[in-house]
Amino acid sequence: MKVLYIKASPKPKDKSVSHRIAEAFIEEYKKNNPKDEITELNLHDEGCPYVDYKILCDSFEGKGLMVETANKFVEYDKFIISSPMWNLSIPAILKSYIDLITVKGITFEYSRLGIPRGLAKGKKAFYLGSRGGGYPFPLSLIAFDMRYIKYIFRFIGIKNFKSFILENVDKSPEKTKQNFEKSLEKVRKLARRF
16 A cells, blocks of 8 residues: 655644654554555645646646646555645645646546546545634534545545544643643544554
């Protein structure tokens, strides 16, 4: 199995909760799947341009950055995404990456009736997120981070989607610190089943 680990926080690992929970997940995953090949894609280190007119036009001609990025993406069997919630959503750089991989004819197509169908079928995704505050119902209705990732992955055909989100990281930092090892143990259990 080929696994792509997508990192969306600009913070170094020791200062990023989303990175730290993802690292615990990856470490446990490796123990249980030693033959799987894991590739790390740190979006801030690699750089991820916004889709501009030229990039878009190239994709319509079946060439360029979107086509290359989407073709690389579909080579993987599993995806692990680590990201903080920013302003009720995901960091712009992660949205930029998603724009680059959502390409007609590679990750989705339209049916004769114009209904979109995902082409990246049979793959799995796991989203590991962190949020500064808590978002119980009804606030959960305005938290778009995990919901967006889940539905865009479903749009491109990846229906096997799981997630873990650690909330109140900034609101209750002492409590987060005290319970962090318990959170990591939950993450490790989830990694064993992925």
